[in-house]
Amino acid sequence: MREAMKNANVGDDVYQEDPTVNRLEEVAAKKLGKEEALFVPSGTMGNLIAVLTHCQRGDEIILERDSHIYYYEVGGMSAVAGVIPRLIVGDRGILNPQEIRGTLRDENLHYPKTTLICLENTHNRAGGTIIPLKVTEEICQLAHQRNITVHLDGARIFNAAIALNIEPALLTKDVDSVMFCLSKGLSAPVGSILAGSKEFIQRARKNRKMLGGGMRQAGILAASGIIALEKMVDRLKEDHKNARILGEGLADISGIKVDLETIQTNMVYFDLQESSMDTFQFLPKLAEYNILGSPRPPTKVRLVTHYGISEEDIYTTIKAIKEIVRN
Numbered sequence: 001m002r003e004a005m006k007n008a009n010v011g012d013d014v015y016q017e018d019p020t021v022n023r024l025e026e027v028a029a030k031k032l033g034k035e036e037a038l039f040v041p042s043g044t045m046g047n048l049i050a051v052l053t054h055c056q057r058g059d060e061i062i063l064e065r066d067s068h069i070y071y072y073e074v075g076g077m078s079a080v081a082g083v084i085p086r087l088i089v090g091d092r093g094i095l096n097p098q099e100i101r102g103t104l105r106d107e108n109l110h111y112p113k114t115t116l117i118c119l120e121n122t123h124n125r126a127g128g129t130i131i132p133l134k135v136t137e138e139i140c141q142l143a144h145q146r147n148i149t150v151h152l153d154g155a156r157i158f159n160a161a162i163a164l165n166i167e168p169a170l171l172t173k174d175v176d177s178v179m180f181c182l183s184k185g186l187s188a189p190v191g192s193i194l195a196g197s198k199e200f201i202q203r204a205r206k207n208r209k210m211l212g213g214g215m216r217q218a219g220i221l222a223a224s225g226i227i228a229l230e231k232m233v234d235r236l237k238e239d240h241k242n243a244r245i246l247g248e249g250l251a252d253i254s255g256i257k258v259d260l261e262t263i264q265t266n267m268v269y270f271d272l273q274e275s276s277m278d279t280f281q282f283l284p285k286l287a288e289y290n291i292l293g294s295p296r297p298p299t300k301v302r303l304v305t306h307y308g309i310s311e312e313d314i315y316t317t318i319k320a321i322k323e324i325v326r327n
C-alpha cells in the first residue's frame with residue numbers, strides 16, 4: 001500500500017480530477033452494485049452524509065438500539081442533520097421486520113416524518129453478527145412500500161459477504177445507500193466509501209463538501225483503498241477462522257463466558273462476570289502481554305482479529321488470558 005501511495009497519480013478531487021480517487025470510486029461502486037460511489041475520510045462522516053442526504057431536519061430515523069450511528073457517532077445525526085432517532089432492540093443486532101412494521105406510524109399531524117431506516121451489517125456491538133440476506137430484503141421492501149429509504153452502515157459488509165460466501169452486491173442490492181470502511185479489516189490507513197444512485201451521490205458530494213470532507217490530492221489515500229478492495233477482501237476468511245479458534249479457546253476457560261453464536265466474522269466478545277475481574281482490571285493485564293482489546297464495561301471485552309494476526313498469535317492470546325484469569 002505504501003508503494004502504491006507513493007506512485008499514485010493525483011489531481012484535485014474537489015473538482016473530481018483525481019484519477020486515482022475516480023478509479024477507487026468506480027471499483028467500489030461496481031463491487032456494491034451501485035451507480036456511483038464517493039470517497040470519504042471516515043465511516044462516521046459517510047454515515048452522517050447519508051443521513052443528511054436522505055433526511056430533512058425534524059425527520060425520524062429508525063435504528064437498532066446498539067447501532068454504531070446511534071452509539072458511537074457523537075450524536076451527529078441530531079447535532080448536524082437534525083433528525084431524531086427511534087430505537088428498536090434487535091436480536092443479536094438484527095432488526096425484526098415485523099417489529100419495524102409495528103413501529104411505523106400512519107400519517108398524523110402530530111408525528112415527525114419517518115424517512116430513513118438504518119441497518120448495520122455486520123453489527124459491531126452485537127459481536128460482528130451478520131444480517132441474513134432475507135431480512136435485509138424484507139426490511140427494504142417494507143420501507144420502500146412506505147416511501148422510506150434504507151441506509152446500510154456496512155462498515156464491515158465485506159466480512160459479511162465473505163462469511164456468507166456471496167457477492168457483497170447481493171447484500172446491498174435493495175438498500176438505497178451503503179457505507180463501508182476501507183480501513184479496519186480491509187487494512188487501508190484512511191477512508192470509507194459511500195455508494196448509491198447517481199442522483200444520491202451528487203447530493204452526497206455536496207454534503208461532503210459542507211462537512212469539510214472535500215479533499216484535494218486524495219489519490220494518495222485512494223491508492224491504498226484500491227489495494228484494500230482488490231487484495232484484502234478474500235483474506236478476511238483468515239480473520240474469521242482465527243476469531244472462531246479464539247472464541248472456542250476462550251469458552252473453555254473457567255470464569256470466561258462466550259456466546260459462540262455471535263462469532264460469525266472477525267470479533268470475539270467475552271464476559272468476565274464469573275471471574276474475579278472486571279473489564280478495567282483485566283485490560284491492563286492483557287496489555288502486559290502486548291495484546292490489546294476494547295473495553296465493553298462493566299465486565300465485557302471485545303477482541304478483533306485482523307491482518308498481521310496469525311493463528312499462532314491466537315494460541316498465545318488464549319494462553320495469556322488463561323494465565324490472567326487464573327491469577
Ligand SMILES: *Cc1c(COP(=O)(O)O)cnc(C)c1O
Pocket residue numbers: 041042043044045047068069120122123124153155156181183192
Ligand atoms: C467503525 C465503524 C464506523 C465508523 O467508521 P470510522 O471510520 O471509525 O469513523 C461506522 N459503523 C460501524 C459499524 C463501525 O464499526
